[in-house]
Amino acid sequence: MKKKTLVIVAACVGLWAAGSWMAPALKKHDDNLPDAFNDHVLHERIKTFPTARSAPKSGEGEGLFVLPDWVPQDATDVKVKVQTDGNAKLIRFTLASAxxxxxxTDCPEGAFGDGPTLEASWWPQNVGDDAGRPECSEMYQFRVAAKGDQVYAWSNGDMTHA
Known part of the structure; x- marks a missing residue:
């Protein structure tokens, strides 16, 4: 009985160690992973909306995916990645006519010392290098960069006002 218990414990520890080792590599390729794995192992989740208008509004069920007010309602191909155990967020969308x-709104001095802390396969590597414009009209500080009609915005979860 003790040997069986020891084998089970060793297997669980091995799985935990393998998951911990692989988690950073999986964070860039989490589009196709199950939500339960993303939530409990990576502590991140991704949602895609055809337009900003179809994303949840404040007070609706999936509050993590509420878009900031400055995102045009006719923006299309909206993709949002959130940190489920924090406040970091990546947002990508295509501008339509609006x-x-x-x-x-002025941002606090020293805002955005770093690029995005989250990673995603659909997020360009050099977006963090482009200064973009600070956006502090919401609860969290965002940095917004536009490349043609593609807009990339990120927040590392820093509050706009302390």
Whole structure:
């Protein structure tokens, strides 16, 4: 009986170690992983919406995926990756006819010292190098960069106002 218990414990520890070792590599390729794995192992989740209008609104069920007010409602191909155990977020969308309107809200000094902390297969590597514009009209600080009609925005979960 003790030997069987020891084997089970060793197998569980081995699986945990393998998962911990593989998790960083999987974070870039999590589009096709089950939500349960993303939630409990990677602590991240991805949702895609055909338009910004179809994303959840404040007070609706999936609050993690509520888009900031500055995202145009007619934006298409909206993809959002969120950190389920924190407040980091990646947002990618395509501009339609409505322009991207900055809020004009000043960000705290020293905002955005780093690029995005989350990674995704659909997120360009050099987006963090482009300064983009700071957007602090919401609860969390965002950095927004446009490349043609593609818009990339990220927040590392830093609050706009302390």
């Amino acid at each position: 322009p991207l309107k900055p809020s004009g």
